[in-house]
Amino acid sequence: METLNLIKIIAPEAINILEERYLILRTISYNQPIGRRSLSDILGFKERAVRDQVNFLRNQGLLKIDFMGMYITDEGIKTLESLHPVYNQIKGIPELEVKLKKLLNIRKVSILPGNSRDNGMVLRDMGKITSKVLKSLIKDGDIVGITGGSTMAAVAEEFVPDKVKREVTFIPARGGLGRDVETQANSIVATFAKKLGGTYRLLFVPDGLEKEALEYILRNEDMKESLSLIDNMDILIFGIGRADTMAKRRNLPEERVEDLISKGAVAEAFGHYFDVKGNEVWEYKTVGLSLNKFKSLYNVIAVAGGEEKAEAIISIATLNENMILITDEFAAKKILELVDKAT
Amino acid sequence: METLNLIKIIAPEAINILEERYLILRTISYNQPIGRRSLSDILGFKERAVRDQVNFLRNQGLLKIDFMGMYITDEGIKTLESLHPVYNQIKGIPELEVKLKKLLNIRKVSILPGNSRDNGMVLRDMGKITSKVLKSLIKDGDIVGITGGSTMAAVAEEFVPDKVKREVTFIPARGGLGRDVETQANSIVATFAKKLGGTYRLLFVPDGLEKEALEYILRNEDMKESLSLIDNMDILIFGIGRADTMAKRRNLPEERVEDLISKGAVAEAFGHYFDVKGNEVWEYKTVGLSLNKFKSLYNVIAVAGGEEKAEAIISIATLNENMILITDEFAAKKILELVDKAT
C-alpha cells in the first residue's frame, strides 16, 4: 500500500486514471444496466471520457455491454472489491479514520469515501460495512437492538445475508418514535432478522400517550417481555439525527422545539436529545432503551453520514467510549473542522 | 505490492509511465551529469520523450538540471531506492527468483532486471546486491576467498563501504589463473579489504609451472600460510565463466581446448572446468581452492550474468546446494528456457 504513495510521486496521472475507472466501475455495479449517458450524468464526467474508459474496461473484461446498457462482470466485481482499499488509500481514508478515532476517543471509526447524502452508493456502502462489523461482533444468543431512520433502513437493505444463520433476537430499541419512524424501526428489525436468521420482536406503542395510558400498557405481558429484552440487549445499532430535523419529523409542538433550541440540543438518538457536550436535554416520552443502559453497553454501533450530522456525531460520541462509528468522508472532515475551530 | 497487479489490470498505462520514469531516473543516477541527448541514446528513447519525463521529474524535485546536464537529488535517490522493488515486481523478478531457486535447487537466487552484458548499470547493481549478501553472511574472524574476472571486478568496485570495519581476511581463491586474471584477483582482494576493512593476502604463482617448480614454491613458508588460509576459508565469492571464453583468455594450447570441447566442458570456475552435468573435466594446474573444499563450503556466493552464461551457471549450481546465486534477468530466463527445452 506504500506503493501508492510512491506512485503519487512518480506517476500522479495514474492516480487520476485509477480514480476515474474505479468510480465508473463502481457506479455501473450499483446501477446496472446503465447507459453511457446516464452514467456520465451521475458521475458528472464528460460523455466522451466515460465512453473511452468504458471501452477500456470492457477490453479488460471488467464489464459487458449489450443493448440494455452496461453490466459489471464477475471479473469486474473481483477487481472492484480489491480496488476499494486502494481508492480509500488514495482518498486518505485510513489516516482520517485514525485521526477521528483519537479525536472522538471511541473504540473504532470506519469511514466511507464520499458523501452519503448526495450519493446513494456511499450510503449503501456504509450499510455494507455496518453489516460486516455487526457480523464480527454478534454471537449466538445475542439480543440486538435496532433504531429507525433512513440510514438504518439503508443498512438493513444492504445487509449481506450469511449462509450460516444465527440464533439471535432483533428488537426495536425504542417504541413510539413518531408513527413513521416507529413502523420503520419495526420493518428494519424484520429485514435484519430475515437476512441474518434468528427471531425478532416488534414493538408497537401508540404515540403521545399520557402517563396513565402508558402505565396501563406496561402491564401487558408481551410488552413486559419486550422491554426486558431491550434491557438485556447485547448489541445496539442506531442512527444519529440532528435535533432540529428529528423534532420536525416528529411534529413536536412549537414550544417543545423552542425549549430544545434554548437548551442547545443538536443531536437525537433513540428518542433522546443531547446538546453538543453530550448532556441529555430532553427525552421523548415512550418505552425502550434508557440512557443508562446505553452508556453501559459495550457493543454499540452508530451509523451516520453527511456533513450536516457532524455536530450530532460529536455529541453522541461523548456518551460511550466503546462506540463504533460508521460514517462518511464528508462528516468526518466536517467533524475535524469543527473541533479544530473550537480549539 | 499486490497493488501493482491491480494497477496492471485497471491502469496499465501507469506501468509504462512508471517504468520509463524509473529507467530515466536510474540512468541519470548512474551517469550524472548527463545531457538529454546522451540519455536518450543510452535508453533508446526518443529525445522528446526524455525531455518531457525529465521535466516532470524535475518538477517533482527528483532531479536537478544545470548547464552541465542532469543530476539526481537526494529526494530522487530516496525515491529511486524505493522504486527498485516496484520495478522488480513489474518485471516479475520475485517470481523468477522463486522459480530459479527451485529449478537449480540452491540456497538463494537474486536476480537483477535487465542484461548485465549490455548494460553496465545492471552489472553494477549485481555488485551492490552481492555486497549486501556478503555483509549479511560475514562474521569477525572469517576468511573470505575471492576470484578474478570482470564480474568480480565490478562487484568489488560497487562494494558499499561500511562504517563498522570488520576483522576479516581476504584472499584470492586460486593462484596463477593466467597473468591478467591473476593480477585482477589480487587487486580485487585489495579493493575488498580496503572497503570492508580487515586484512588481505596476495597470492603470486607464476604461470605454467612444471611439477617440480611448483613443489619448490610450495615449500615457501609464506605460501604455506596462504594455502592454509584458503583451505580454511569460510566464505567464497566467485565468478562463473564459459569454458570456451576462459580457455581463450588463458591462451590454452589448441589440443587442450579440443580436449575440453570433446569432454563437453561448458563452465569454468576457480580454475576448474566442468561439463553441463557438473562433472569436473579438467583442472588448471596451480595452487588454491580444491573442488572438495568448494563442495563442502556453506557460504558460497556465485556471481554471473548475461544469457551466454546460462549453461555455465546450470553446471556450477549442481556442485553445491548451499550456493547463493546472484545473476540477471537475461541469464535467468535463458536458464529456464534451456531446462524447459531439455525436459
Next chain:
DNA sequence: ATACCACGGGACAATATTTGTCCAAACAAA
C-alpha cells in the same frame, strides 16, 4: 399494435496535444 425511449456504436469536424527538429546562449575542456 403502436409510439416512444434509452441503448451502443459509428462518424466526423473542431480543437488540443504530442512530436520531431531546429537553433541560440552558456559553459567546460583542451
Next chain:
DNA sequence: TTTGTTTGGACAAATATTGTCCCGTGGTAT
C-alpha cells in the same frame, strides 16, 4: 580560441482528443 556539450525556447507538422450528432436496435408503456 576552438570544440563539444549542455539546456531551453520555438514552431510547424503530425496525431490524438473531444464534443456532438445520428442511426439502427430492441425494450416498454400505452
